[in-house]
Amino acid sequence: MNDRRLSSTRRTLLKAGALMPAFGFPGLVRAQTGTLKVGVILPLTGVLAFPGQQTRQGAELAVKMMKDQGINIEATYVDTESKAETGRVAAERLIRDGNTVLIGAWDSGATISAAQAAEAAKVPLIVNVASAPQITEQGFTMVFRNFTSAGQLVTSAVQRIKELPRSASFAPKTAVLTHTSDTFGQAMLGGVKALWDKLGMDIKIIDVISYDVRARDLSVEIAKAKALNPDLMCPITRVNDAILIVREMVKQDFNPMAIVGPGSPGPYEKAFTDALGKFADDYITCVPWYDPSRATAKAVLQRWAKEYPGDRLELNSGFGWEGIQVAADAFKRAGSTKPADLHAALRSTKIEEHLMFGGPIQFDEKGQNNNIGGAMLQIVKGEPVLVGPSSIAQAQPKLPMTKWKARA
Amino acid sequence: MLEFYSNVIVGGLLLGAVYALLATGLNVIFGVMRMVNFAHGEMVVVGMYVGYGLWAWTGVPALAAAPIAALLLFGMGYLFQRFVANRFVEAPQHMQFILYIAIALIITGLHAVFFGPDPRGIQSAASFEVYQLGMIRFDAVRTQAAVASLLLVAALWAWFRFSLTGKAIEAAAENRVGGQAIGIRIPHLFALTAGLGFACAGAAGALVAPMFDVQPYLGGEFTLVAFIIVIVGGLASLPGALVGGLLIGLAEALAATVVAPSMKSLFSYGLLVLVILLRPQGLFGKVEG
Numbered sequence: 001m002n003d004r005r006l007s008s009t010r011r012t013l014l015k016a017g018a019l020m021p022a023f024g025f026p027g028l029v030r031a032q033t034g035t036l037k038v039g040v041i042l043p044l045t046g047v048l049a050f051p052g053q054q055t056r057q058g059a060e061l062a063v064k065m066m067k068d069q070g071i072n073i074e075a076t077y078v079d080t081e082s083k084a085e086t087g088r089v090a091a092e093r094l095i096r097d098g099n100t101v102l103i104g105a106w107d108s109g110a111t112i113s114a115a116q117a118a119e120a121a122k123v124p125l126i127v128n129v130a131s132a133p134q135i136t137e138q139g140f141t142m143v144f145r146n147f148t149s150a151g152q153l154v155t156s157a158v159q160r161i162k163e164l165p166r167s168a169s170f171a172p173k174t175a176v177l178t179h180t181s182d183t184f185g186q187a188m189l190g191g192v193k194a195l196w197d198k199l200g201m202d203i204k205i206i207d208v209i210s211y212d213v214r215a216r217d218l219s220v221e222i223a224k225a226k227a228l229n230p231d232l233m234c235p236i237t238r239v240n241d242a243i244l245i246v247r248e249m250v251k252q253d254f255n256p257m258a259i260v261g262p263g264s265p266g267p268y269e270k271a272f273t274d275a276l277g278k279f280a281d282d283y284i285t286c287v288p289w290y291d292p293s294r295a296t297a298k299a300v301l302q303r304w305a306k307e308y309p310g311d312r313l314e315l316n317s318g319f320g321w322e323g324i325q326v327a328a329d330a331f332k333r334a335g336s337t338k339p340a341d342l343h344a345a346l347r348s349t350k351i352e353e354h355l356m357f358g359g360p361i362q363f364d365e366k367g368q369n370n371n372i373g374g375a376m377l378q379i380v381k382g383e384p385v386l387v388g389p390s391s392i393a394q395a396q397p398k399l400p401m402t403k404w405k406a407r408a
Numbered sequence: 409m410l411e412f413y414s415n416v417i418v419g420g421l422l423l424g425a426v427y428a429l430l431a432t433g434l435n436v437i438f439g440v441m442r443m444v445n446f447a448h449g450e451m452v453v454v455g456m457y458v459g460y461g462l463w464a465w466t467g468v469p470a471l472a473a474a475p476i477a478a479l480l481l482f483g484m485g486y487l488f489q490r491f492v493a494n495r496f497v498e499a500p501q502h503m504q505f506i507l508y509i510a511i512a513l514i515i516t517g518l519h520a521v522f523f524g525p526d527p528r529g530i531q532s533a534a535s536f537e538v539y540q541l542g543m544i545r546f547d548a549v550r551t552q553a554a555v556a557s558l559l560l561v562a563a564l565w566a567w568f569r570f571s572l573t574g575k576a577i578e579a580a581a582e583n584r585v586g587g588q589a590i591g592i593r594i595p596h597l598f599a600l601t602a603g604l605g606f607a608c609a610g611a612a613g614a615l616v617a618p619m620f621d622v623q624p625y626l627g628g629e630f631t632l633v634a635f636i637i638v639i640v641g642g643l644a645s646l647p648g649a650l651v652g653g654l655l656i657g658l659a660e661a662l663a664a665t666v667v668a669p670s671m672k673s674l675f676s677y678g679l680l681v682l683v684i685l686l687r688p689q690g691l692f693g694k695v696e697g
Contacts, residue, residue, distance in 0.1 A: 044525070045520055045525050045624075045625070046525070046625055047623075047625060049525030049526070049623075050525065050526050050527060052525075053524075053525065053526070181670040209668075209669060210668060210669060210670040211664075211669040211670050211672075212669075212670050212672065212673060214629065215669070215672075216619070216620045217419075217423060217619070218669075219416075219419045219547070219661075220416055220419065220420075220661055220664040220665050220669060221664065221669045223412060223415060223416060223419075223665075224665065224669070227412050240527060240621060243529070243621075247535060247536060250536045251536060251537075251538050251545070251547055252538075252545065271526070271527065274531065275529050275531050275621075276531075277531065279536065
């Protein structure tokens with residue numbers, strides 16, 4: 001071996017390492033030896049395929065960016081087919097194949113299922129997206145959730161709605177809530193109703209309308225809401241039902257003062273803005289979001305635009321990215337690929353510089369990250385714009401919303 | 409209140425008319441060959457992708473895409489029956505079921521491979537249009553689809569009733585051996601029937617494409633809706649499929665209004681159970697002797 005060349009290579013690596021903080025990842029500067037095998041469980045086909053694929057895009061980007069930092073991650077993706085019960089099978093398969101940390105599984109049911117396998121095999125599971133409270137309330141010791149629980153999601157959402165600036169033309173007194181009748185919708189509804197009074201909201205909920213998660217037609221639901229003439233329409237949705245709701249509101253010329261989704265994933269997605277065009281504008285939703293002022297966000301957005309031109313970095317891809325970052329950080333600190341070492345490292349996680357809005361990523365004794373912030377987004381000219389909280393807002397919310405027939 | 413209920417009823421009937429076309433294809437195949445097409449919903453999805461594809465690439469609206477989808481699916485149905493399914497006509501029912509389930513899975517898989525899992529919707533100005541008639545509001549897309557569906561079902565019924573080929577198909581359905589004895593080309597007529605059944609599914613798919621976003625996994629839902637309608641209306645009865653479709657559309661709309669929107673499906677299934685208990689042959693079906 002040529003010592004001079006080796007020495008030169010080492011120097012080059014050291015120089016590169018020294019430059020890393022400048023690119024926004026001060027915590028991940030030491031080149032890691034070995035490769036961490038990560039099993040990623042996601043709904044890549046079936047009804048949840050759309051957000052599942054977006055989460056995968058974020059994870060894949062993170063693997064590439066971590067590699068640039070000298071941290072080698074080999075990610076294997078397994079599809080749950082959008083079925084809750086396949087989470088466990090997927091996790092068992094990944095563990096058998098030698099993956100020493102799991103990430104997943106986007107949907108709460110599949111995550112709980114996977115958590116059981118992870119618990120049995122004593123392999124850590126980093127939850128990327130899934131909000132059901134029971135994920136961290138069932139005594140799992142291997143679970144680390146880097147996503148808001150339904151309670152956190154709702155608290156920040158109701159808080160953001162309360163903060164909406166009132167004016168002569170925007171002083172809402174009544175609201176109608178709509179929600180899907182699945183676990184997510186029910187959990188969110190329960191939270192919203194409980195917190196609505198607790199946080200002293202001056203808006204009265206005059207009706208709650210629930211519908212099947214597979215509904216392909218919401219004309220009756222919207223007709224019922226319109227008949228009540230509420231000031232605010234508060235849909236708890238995913239992307240497809242959000243599209244159906246707006247389409248029906250346009251057709252029925254139902255013009256409340258604002259549409260504000262309390263903790264609704266979906267309306268920030270490109271599928272939503274592409275489907276509705278000018279009718280997507282002014283829609284407000286409250287969800288966790290990336291913090292555009294962060295160095296990590298700037299680096300990720302830049303790389304994202306290069307890797308996925310035309311696609312939008314959003315909640316799913318953001319948490320998909322952070323899931324890998326959390327695993328990489330634990331791997332770096334543990335200096336080992338053994339599940340027990342990774343688990344110990346995950347317990348002491350504290351990542352200050354990351355992508356999503358909120359405080360440092362760290363986990364409490366139940367494995368929950370309580371520092372994830374809730375943002376308020378409004379669609380402006382087809383793009384989601386941060387309108388709250390004021391610390392990261394890019395613009396003031398436009399209220400009341402423009403009536404459907406007045407849109408050019 | 410009158411305006412509210414009138415609009416709900418009109419909306420339910422319009423959707424029911426589209427449901428009727430959806431179920432007609434299933435009914436035609438069963439009525440003639442006594443084969444249950446478990447891949448019927450997947451055929452509808454093929455029609456939806458044809459409708460979506462034509463709109464995305466050439467801007468063709470759903471109404472114009474429907475005959476193209478029907479023609480394409482007719483060809484598929486004819487060839488499939490002629491070269492594959494005809495071999496299963498006399499086979500035990502469980503073998504027929506497996507054949508169609510396999511076809512359904514293959515079609516779903518191919519859709520996922522070629523189009524990916526993302527939902528794709530037709531986004532045209534028509535998606536937001538309504539026709540206003542006094543206090544009644546007609547959803548433009550749904551009205552166009554419903555009218556086209558009713559015309560297609562009526563045309564199919566007339567063809568079976570009055571054309572020589574239609575009568576020959578009915579004869580073959582009534583008595584296969586007798587039909588063969590008088591020179592009816594049973595394999596050809598069965599293939600023709602399958603072609604018609606697939607064509608109905610294709611046309612229905614293209615017509616519903618502007619209403620529902622298409623994705624590969626919708627087939628099962630459509631098959632289920634078609635089954636409910638066919639059982640309520642009566643197996644092998646075209647008027648039954650029409651009335652069944654309208655009834656289910658109306659029942660869902662009223663249930664959503666009077667009870668709760670999330671109870672819509674419960675009412676469809678409730679109606680199904682009621683019909684099975686009180687009139688097992690369906691509203692327009694005949695008791696098989």
